[in-house]
Amino acid sequence: MIDKSNVATQNISYANVCRSDVMKELPEKYYLTHFIEFAEFIKSTSSHLLGDDETAFFAEFAKLPEDAQCILVRIVNRKSPFVRKDTLVYSEVADSGAAINLLRKVGFVSRINKHCFHDFIGQLNKQDLIDLSISLTIDKPAKSANKNKWLNFVSNALSNALSYDQVKKSPVLTSHIYFAKQDTFHYLLFLYFGHLSGRLNQFSMRDLGVMQTQSVQQQQANFSDKDEAKSAFYYANQFKAIKEANKSDVPLLQTLAEQLIASDKPIGFLATQKYHHSLYKLAIVLMEQAPTLGETLLSQSEHPAAQEKYIRLLYKSDRKAQCEALLLAILDNPDSETLLLFAEDFYAQKFNQKRTSVLTDMLRKSGEPIGIDEAYIGQVETGVKDRYIKQHRLCYFTENKLWRALFALTFWHELFQHPASQRANEFSYYPKVLKQDNFYELLHTEIERKLSELTSNQQFCDYISATIDQYSGEPNGLFYWHDELKDVLTTFIQHAPFESIKRHLLAMSKTFKALCDGYPDLMYIEQGEVFFEEIKAPGDSLRRNQLVSIKQLINAGFNVSIQRTEWRFNSEQNYVVVDIETTGGKKDTHRITEIGIVRVEQGKITDSWQTLVNPERHIPKMITELTGITNEMVKDAPKFEQIAEKLDTFSRNAIFVAHNVNFDYGFIRQEFARLNKKYTRAKICTVQQARKYLPGFKSYSLGKLCCDLNIELKNHHRALDDAKAAAEILLRINQVRAEQTT
Incomplete structure (x- = not known):
């Protein structure tokens, strides 16, 4: 085992490991093509929502030569309406200066003027602010002062010593242009996306495969008439201003x-x-x-x-x-x-x-709390789930995911393909009828018919399975697709009261906004029956949206309860004690060479597993000297992807334990992330626990602690031997914990 005490742990970025190794290339003027696609949508579906300014915007754009169109689209894609002219030079544009002059002539852009001067100041960098203040004779901040001090100085000077006329010929101003039609363009974006967060770069992300979209059978406007669209745009901007206000x-x-x-x-x-x-x-x-x-x-x-x-x-x-x-x-x-x-x-x-609220009443009726190990702090549901699986119950994390997925799959046609609920375009993930909570009001006939056609648990299972097979992977805004989805849903449908399922789906269709969340954490099957359970850690309260959904489930005929927990030592807790050997100390660049795992159940070592791993990179000489693992030894060993399933299965339903746990756990999580998979376990560090429950030793390194505790440690720095030694330390720790509990 490598010395891990000084190895800093880092969070794994799944975005980094999920991206494609080969990035697609876009055509030279992809951005212009995207703008034209955007404009065609507006003109074909939303012309009735346009005022004079928007109509003129498209008309003037169409008259521009292609170079000027390219520069304008580059400008509108910038975050700021203020753009340095020297940043608008592109190989595909023959003369960007001439294009900018033409855009200024027809009114798309302007020089920095009095009306936009104050906003312009706010986005300048420190050097620009210093240059702008050269003409001022009043005391200035030191050049070493930070940007905020210079910005405050210039902003205050605007009210006193500094005027627009004094600086309008300054290179700081003349080097920039201002996108004069930004309000018009933002309204057009709003018409397309239906909200203020939409940007044209989403078209590029779509074409690169970074953003998934769902094709629509027929595009349509996001709003019925111009008054509705203008009112929505106004109040969306008001809300944004309030959120961003100091x-x-x-x-x-x-x-x-x-x-x-x-x-x-x-x-x-x-x-x-x-x-x-x-x-x-x-x-x-x-x-x-x-x-x-x-x-x-x-x-x-x-x-x-x-x-x-x-x-x-x-x-x-x-x-x-x-x-x-x-x-x-x-x-x-x-x-x-x-x-x-x-x-x-x-x-x-x-x-x-x-005397008491209904939330308090329901918590009080929840019965005695069950004891869960403190390793599950932050993931108490996992602790309860592991406990139930040990009791041979079939148990799943469900929370909101089960009901949202079942609802979407049951009414897939009505939500995503029916003309009344059709989304505006491929970037509209969430059905409008759910946003406005009028799904049942508009489609009650279709909803009632769909539910009446479902006549048995098995037929419903077959229907859901077929829908998953047909639409798997389609973006939908309601749930995420995953490998276990079909298993979870069909298991639920097979064991749940059939009429209860339909009653609750009908309730969701009538009041989706109230019943889209707040569902119990766990679902388990016992003696052929479905039970839902909301898990509460010590100090947790029941939220009102949870009570709403729980009451609706009970009214529909489901067994629902609240299970409180408390942190305490559990002598029957399962553990997997893990040790790994690696090519070095950094999980982002180094790889695993050996894994050893010991399983502890009922306070005894019950099983173990060890394997060498081909790290797919060279093992440094110093590592070989430390561990004894050579490049020759791992040459024909399995790669991590070949042992990942075995590792995942062997370590399930147990607390992950290691000596300096973040090292071993971090490396293993990173290896799973490279396979685009998640690996999550509750964890305990035997270094930290030994310091707490076995105090008084000079060193808590594995070798020295084993020596002081008379624990046998053969072949130090080999994974299984180190894991066995760490398991013995864990048992000593738990012995003290058990004594303190009693």
């Missing part, structure tokens, strides 16, 4: 609030959603500094969290009659399941003298 800048927040209150009534679902969410966001940050304005915002917002906060505020300020009236209004006509649950609970506590 929360300590109260005058700015008050201005944003006053603008919001004075704005026209939102038109359409998206605008209405953003409007009410904006009211709530502003109310939260203004309640302390401007309570009257904050309360006004809360009272006008229909966001569920805003309504809850406003009702609590009314009760706290002794306006109980008004509070009760609002609660009764929600009870009579609830906007959402979550809000209804709050109203029922709050009304019962405050007006019917109920």
